[in-house]
Amino acid sequence: MIYWFSGTGNSRWAAEQLAQRLGDRLASIADCIASGDYRHSLAPGESIGWVFPTYSWGPPPVVLDFIAQWHIDGYEKNSTYCYMATTCGDDVGLAVDIFAKALGYIDLVAAFSIQMPNNYILLPGFDTDPAQVELDKKARAVARIEQVATAIAGHTRTVDVVTGRYKWLKSRIIRPFFVRHMMSDKHFTADADLCNGCGTCAAVCPMRNITIGDDHRPQWHGNCAVCLGCIHRCPRRAIQYGSITRHKGRYHFK
Numbered sequence: 001m002i003y004w005f006s007g008t009g010n011s012r013w014a015a016e017q018l019a020q021r022l023g024d025r026l027a028s029i030a031d032c033i034a035s036g037d038y039r040h041s042l043a044p045g046e047s048i049g050w051v052f053p054t055y056s057w058g059p060p061p062v063v064l065d066f067i068a069q070w071h072i073d074g075y076e077k078n079s080t081y082c083y084m085a086t087t088c089g090d091d092v093g094l095a096v097d098i099f100a101k102a103l104g105y106i107d108l109v110a111a112f113s114i115q116m117p118n119n120y121i122l123l124p125g126f127d128t129d130p131a132q133v134e135l136d137k138k139a140r141a142v143a144r145i146e147q148v149a150t151a152i153a154g155h156t157r158t159v160d161v162v163t164g165r166y167k168w169l170k171s172r173i174i175r176p177f178f179v180r181h182m183m184s185d186k187h188f189t190a191d192a193d194l195c196n197g198c199g200t201c202a203a204v205c206p207m208r209n210i211t212i213g214d215d216h217r218p219q220w221h222g223n224c225a226v227c228l229g230c231i232h233r234c235p236r237r238a239i240q241y242g243s244i245t246r247h248k249g250r251y252h253f254k
């Protein structure tokens with residue numbers, strides 16, 4: 001069983017690639033949350049995989065919230081293989097430690113990072129990758145998935161992630177501040193001249209947090225994972241976050 005969460009498609013792609021190579025089944029965390037489906041069962045010998053993007057050098061809070069309510073039947077402490085694979089633009093800091101702790105009595109046996117195109121654009125100094133970097137990262141991700149799938153198939157016990165420099169500062173000091181103050185939808189707007197009310201943003205929002213109002217413009221309702229699916233997939237570049245994203249790139253996995 002591979003649980004996945006994704007905003008702009010990188011982690012969804014990674015999860016689907018792993019499922020295909022491992023002959024495993026997929027469970028969308030966003031769909032589970034939407035339907036209140038928190039209790040699952042493992043078949044004998046089945047492993048548990050978690051695939052998600054790195055958010056501020058840790059797992060997305062929405063994934064941690066899901067785990068807090070999740071229950072799995074059929075878990076066997078000394079034999080069930082449980083792993084995480086996190087996609088990131090650069091590095092993951094102490095995401096593995098944070099995730100292992102959130103799993104509680106379930107042992108995280110292996111962890112992998114997979115570098116993919118960056119989608120974070122909401123702060124000064126952060127932008128999408130140049131076109132060639134994006135292509136290079138995607139090409140390397142194909143080889144990396146193969147490597148990760150082989151390790152998982154062999155039930156390898158490993159922590160194979162790029163933590164980056166200053167990991168403690170990033171994950172223990174910057175991350176809590178980021179989660180508290182930078183993870184809200186209150187600065188998203190749709191440009192009146194560009195938005196035609198097509199509803200793509202509402203359709204792609206994994207949190208079901210966007211509706212199209214009577215004025216044919218999106219409305220955000222405060223339950224945002226800051227996955228940036230809406231802003232990156234708007235076909236008319238009509239969505240902005242304050243004014244900071246006006247001249248930033250847009251990206252989603254194709």
Ligand SMILES: Cc1cc2nc3c(=O)[nH]c(=O)nc-3n(C[C@H](O)[C@H](O)[C@H](O)COP(=O)(O)O)c2cc1C
Nearest residue numbers: 006007008009010011053056057088089090091119
């Ligand atoms: C809120 C947010 C925070 C992010 N923080 C990090 C980070 O700490 N380190 C990193 O390398 N990439 C970071 N990124 C980039 C994403 O992890 C990366 O682009 C990821 O592959 C996106 O996955 P997705 O397409 O499945 O949503 C962040 C992206 C978002 C939206």
